[in-house]
Amino acid sequence: MENIEKSPVLNPVTLSGSTGGLKLVIKNQNQSVETKRKITKVTHIISLVLVYAFLVFAAVLFIFPFYWMLITSFKGGDEIKGFVEGYEGVQTFWPMTFVNNYADLSSVFNFGTYVGNTLVVGIFSTIGTLITTIFAAFAFARLEFKGKNLMFTILLGTMMIPGEMMVVTNYTSVSNLGWTDGSRMGAYLAMIIPFMVSVFYIYLLRQNFLQIPNELYLASKVDGKSDWQYLWKVMVPLAMPSLITIFILKLMGSWNSYIWPNLITSGDRSLWLVSNGLRDSFSTGTNFDAYGQQMAATVLVTLPLLLLFICFKKYIMRGVSRAGIKG
Amino acid sequence: MESKNNWKAWLYLAPVIVLMAVFTLYPIINTVGISFLKNYDSLYKTYDGFTFDNYLEILHIKPYLEVGAMSFYRDEFVMVALPNTLLITFITVPLSIIIALAIAIALNSIKVFQKVFQTIFFMPYVTNAIAIGMVFSVIFDNNGIINYIFGTNISWLYSGSSGSNPNYWSALFALCVYIIWHSLPYKILIFLGGLQNIDGQYYDAAKVDGSSKWKIIRKITIPLLSPQILYVMITSFIGAFKEYTSVVAIFGGTGSFDATTGPSSMLTVAYYIYNQMSQTNTLQYAAAGAVVLLIIIMAFTIVQRQVSKRRVHY
Numbered sequence: 001m002e003n004i005e006k007s008p009v010l011n012p013v014t015l016s017g018s019t020g021g022l023k024l025v026i027k028n029q030n031q032s033v034e035t036k037r038k039i040t041k042v043t044h045i046i047s048l049v050l051v052y053a054f055l056v057f058a059a060v061l062f063i064f065p066f067y068w069m070l071i072t073s074f075k076g077g078d079e080i081k082g083f084v085e086g087y088e089g090v091q092t093f094w095p096m097t098f099v100n101n102y103a104d105l106s107s108v109f110n111f112g113t114y115v116g117n118t119l120v121v122g123i124f125s126t127i128g129t130l131i132t133t134i135f136a137a138f139a140f141a142r143l144e145f146k147g148k149n150l151m152f153t154i155l156l157g158t159m160m161i162p163g164e165m166m167v168v169t170n171y172t173s174v175s176n177l178g179w180t181d182g183s184r185m186g187a188y189l190a191m192i193i194p195f196m197v198s199v200f201y202i203y204l205l206r207q208n209f210l211q212i213p214n215e216l217y218l219a220s221k222v223d224g225k226s227d228w229q230y231l232w233k234v235m236v237p238l239a240m241p242s243l244i245t246i247f248i249l250k251l252m253g254s255w256n257s258y259i260w261p262n263l264i265t266s267g268d269r270s271l272w273l274v275s276n277g278l279r280d281s282f283s284t285g286t287n288f289d290a291y292g293q294q295m296a297a298t299v300l301v302t303l304p305l306l307l308l309f310i311c312f313k314k315y316i317m318r319g320v321s322r323a324g325i326k327g
Numbered sequence: 328m329e330s331k332n333n334w335k336a337w338l339y340l341a342p343v344i345v346l347m348a349v350f351t352l353y354p355i356i357n358t359v360g361i362s363f364l365k366n367y368d369s370l371y372k373t374y375d376g377f378t379f380d381n382y383l384e385i386l387h388i389k390p391y392l393e394v395g396a397m398s399f400y401r402d403e404f405v406m407v408a409l410p411n412t413l414l415i416t417f418i419t420v421p422l423s424i425i426i427a428l429a430i431a432i433a434l435n436s437i438k439v440f441q442k443v444f445q446t447i448f449f450m451p452y453v454t455n456a457i458a459i460g461m462v463f464s465v466i467f468d469n470n471g472i473i474n475y476i477f478g479t480n481i482s483w484l485y486s487g488s489s490g491s492n493p494n495y496w497s498a499l500f501a502l503c504v505y506i507i508w509h510s511l512p513y514k515i516l517i518f519l520g521g522l523q524n525i526d527g528q529y530y531d532a533a534k535v536d537g538s539s540k541w542k543i544i545r546k547i548t549i550p551l552l553s554p555q556i557l558y559v560m561i562t563s564f565i566g567a568f569k570e571y572t573s574v575v576a577i578f579g580g581t582g583s584f585d586a587t588t589g590p591s592s593m594l595t596v597a598y599y600i601y602n603q604m605s606q607t608n609t610l611q612y613a614a615a616g617a618v619v620l621l622i623i624i625m626a627f628t629i630v631q632r633q634v635s636k637r638r639v640h641y
Binding site: 047048051052054055058059061062063065066068069072080081082083089090091131132135136138139143144145146148151155158160161162163164165166167168169170171172173193194196197202227252255256258259263266274275278279291294295298301302305306308309313316317320321 | 347430453454568579605617
């Protein structure tokens with residue numbers, strides 16, 4: 001910006017900026033309308049160039065970690081740590097020698113098992129969440145009952161409370177329920193059942209249900225449809241975009257969850273979810289080649305999420321931004 | 328019809344009520360209860376009465392006398408975890424909000440490629456926090472790309488070849504860079520949504536007045552965006568106070584730093600709670616930590632709401 005303000009031609013216009021329009025007119029008295037228009041055009045173009053330069057710079061910083069992950073996954077350990085003879089300490093933006101870190105990956109990183117566990121946990125907890133969410137949102141949006149507002153307030157109030165409060169007790173609860181006996185079924189239940197309710201999604205879907213006009217409900221009553229039929233035949237199909245959003249965000253949540261599965265599965269590798277496998281499978285340190293394998297594994301974990309994002313961009317971004325509107 | 332609807336409504340709500348009673352409401356009460364138990368044995372559910380000592384010990388008010396393997400570390404809650412968490416919060420929240428605002432305003436002022444940029448700026452949101460955290464730890468490696476580009480020789484996260492532990496502040500810097508990078512997409516999305524809802528006539532009026540761009544941002548954009556800014560501020564304060572995964576992702580544990588430069592590890596409040604949970608017979612300390620975390624978050628939220636009452640325009 002400084003360069004522009006110093007340039008003699010633009011001086012009268014830009015300098016007057018902060019003091020308002022009146023001065024601008026006086027200062028430019030001698031200039032024709034044509035030159036003034038030109039000057040505004042030039043400043044506009046320059047500021048546009050600066051905005052794009054800023055955005056491109058920011059975009060590079062946003063993309064760089066993804067690029068570095070991909071490129072490092074094709075590098076050997078010595079190259080990652082800068083120990084290549086003659087190139088000590090040098091990092092290159094393209095592998096000096098291509099190494100296929102993906103080839104032997106399955107011996108340390110059992111991706112298939114982790115994905116299997118994650119999908120079981122993710123799909124069942126997502127279906128569970130969808131069912132509880134649809135029922136609750138329907139009750140809050142369409143039915144009348146005593147204590148409705150109080151119930152809804154309590155529900156929203158629990159969103160304020162940090163999850164750590166629940167985790168402390170739930171950790172003992174699931175073992176009281178016999179789900180931490182080390183069995184596969186137990187671990188799955190412990191990772192699914194406590195996560196079948198989401199207050200935020202109930203809120204989201206209720207807002208969506210409320211937008212459905214009353215006339216549809218009355219019309220279906222005239223047709224002799226029950227509440228149950230109305231919910232599944234009218235409301236659910238109309239709210240499909242929201243339900244898809246919930247489905248995807250919840251699935252992504254399972255893919256990313258680390259803390260709870262880590263507590264539940266502790267040392268049992270065969271029960272790990274994707275994030276646990278990724279964090280705890282590799283012993284880097286002096287084994288430099290493990291760095292390359294680690295990055296190959298992060299690529300495998302990141303790629304499905306990015307693909308999901310590309311396919312369902314609209315749903316994901318809409319769902320996430322919905323959170324901000326309730327101010 | 329009223330009464331008929333009544334029991335039906337509760338039937339629809341039943342799954343949510345049952346699940347939340349067991350896994351949300353009961354735990355809140357129970358955790359508060361556990362935090363007051365003396366010598367609680369979580370396996371056999373035995374305890375020796377009620378006490379405030381759990382709080383006093385984690386807050387370093389009462390020293391822990393009994394000699395035990397982990398007893399020494401009990402006051403790490405207030406000596407290490409709380410300072411770390413406060414630093415992370417007060418560095419990452421304001422910085423990420425300012426950067427996100429700048430990007431959102433820039434994004435809102437262009438038409439060509441807006442969607443492309445928007446997609447790029449959302450990418451960090453749809454990533455696995457552990458995965459990208461590990462990438463950042465490679466980027467900040469002692470022999471990594473950051474040291475190479477800037478010609479520095481800093482041990483960011485791990486001890487270097489000399490064997491000395493890294494400086495606390497360089498580790499904190501790397502961690503905060505990652506946390507900010509990871510938290511920007513959500514904020515940009517919310518801010519951009521808010522910006523696109525601002526009525527264009529405000530800007531037209533300002534243009535007629537000949538106001539400068541900076542003045543327009545300060546006097547129109549920021550005030551009209553204040554509900555979104557408040558919302559993002561509260562949610563990111565809460566998020567930053569619960570920071571845990573990013574630390575695990577980058578350091579693979581709590582890390583260990585040169586104690587003369589600051590705290591000797593990157594233990595956070597949430598990390599402390601999970602640590603105490605996974606040890607034997609320390610659940611009451613985890614519970615006390617969780618209650619303190621709850622109180623801090625509540626206090627922050629209330630203060631922010633009060634302060635912003637005069638500043639937020641709905």
